[in-house]
Amino acid sequence: MPTRAPIDLPRLGVGLGYRRELHDGILAHRDGIGWLEIVTDQFLNDPDNPLLETLRESFVLVAHGLEMSIGSRAPLDEEYLAAVAAVADAVDAPWVSDHLCFTREEGVALHNLTPVFRTPEHAELVAARVRAVEERLGRPFLVENISYYVDPPSEMTEPEFLTAVMERSGCGMLLDLNNVTVNAANHGFDPYAYLDALPLERVGQIHLAGNTPEGVLLAGPTGMETDRHDGPVGEDVFALLAYVADRVDLPAVMIERDQNFPEDFGEIADELRRTREVLAASGGAR
Numbered sequence: 001m002p003t004r005a006p007i008d009l010p011r012l013g014v015g016l017g018y019r020r021e022l023h024d025g026i027l028a029h030r031d032g033i034g035w036l037e038i039v040t041d042q043f044l045n046d047p048d049n050p051l052l053e054t055l056r057e058s059f060v061l062v063a064h065g066l067e068m069s070i071g072s073r074a075p076l077d078e079e080y081l082a083a084v085a086a087v088a089d090a091v092d093a094p095w096v097s098d099h100l101c102f103t104r105e106e107g108v109a110l111h112n113l114t115p116v117f118r119t120p121e122h123a124e125l126v127a128a129r130v131r132a133v134e135e136r137l138g139r140p141f142l143v144e145n146i147s148y149y150v151d152p153p154s155e156m157t158e159p160e161f162l163t164a165v166m167e168r169s170g171c172g173m174l175l176d177l178n179n180v181t182v183n184a185a186n187h188g189f190d191p192y193a194y195l196d197a198l199p200l201e202r203v204g205q206i207h208l209a210g211n212t213p214e215g216v217l218l219a220g221p222t223g224m225e226t227d228r229h230d231g232p233v234g235e236d237v238f239a240l241l242a243y244v245a246d247r248v249d250l251p252a253v254m255i256e257r258d259q260n261f262p263e264d265f266g267e268i269a270d271e272l273r274r275t276r277e278v279l280a281a282s283g284g285a286r
Helices: 022-030 050-056 080-093 120-137 158-169 177-187 192-198 234-245 267-281
Strands: 014-018 035-039 059-065 097-100 102-105 107-114 141-144 174-178 201-209 252-255
Touching: 014 059, 014 267, 035 252, 050 059, 050 080, 050 201, 059 080, 080 267, 097 192, 102 267, 120 141, 120 158, 141 158, 158 174, 174 177, 177 192, 177 201, 177 234, 192 234, 201 234, 234 267, 252 267
Parallel strands: 014 035, 014 252, 035 059, 059 097, 097 141, 141 174, 174 201, 201 252
Antiparallel strands: 102 107
């Protein structure tokens, strides 16, 4: 049924995306990390990996996937879904997330987060797939906005499409603010107007990231901004976080760093501290 009610998820605070390169620093700074997000796909063939049990001793673990291909027209991959469910069960994840896109179609793996054609009919199809995923997982499923470099002709804006999927499925959203910043730069829209067009009360989780050591977006070979997650969170991303947190209570906010890891974990610890400060100043850490 359509819903605009606030999402009901555990309040986890400020967390971090788990990467093996950061393992020692994470354990050494566990008091400053509220929770961890694991990449589900890294454990699909090994849900009983001892690493997960080690992490669970200190952190709540949330499962974030890459290959659900929730935006595909093909039937759900039941084998993949079962493997995701096994990982989520193993870590007792309070929710699971993946990207609102497609990564394969008609048996062809694209190895890319590809944007969907945004039509009312496709929103209904995706919503039905989301409902089926939530039923199989037995826990909430959040859809994430992706960064994209080609915007296919569509009948709906991205916020309209995301809203339709959430209203028709009852699911929540993982809002990646770095992706909003990248897309706004590349496609010429106002990121704040984008946020205003979303049902922010359905945001269950926030991703923060940056794209160079200076926190400035890196121009790609075609002159477009590229999403790299290889640097400190940018000031523009922190500004969007404050804007959202001024408007809604956020269950969980986290930082992603996928490459170019700092030698001193203190850099990331400082970003976590800054994130908590932004939320506290806006009231978003309730």
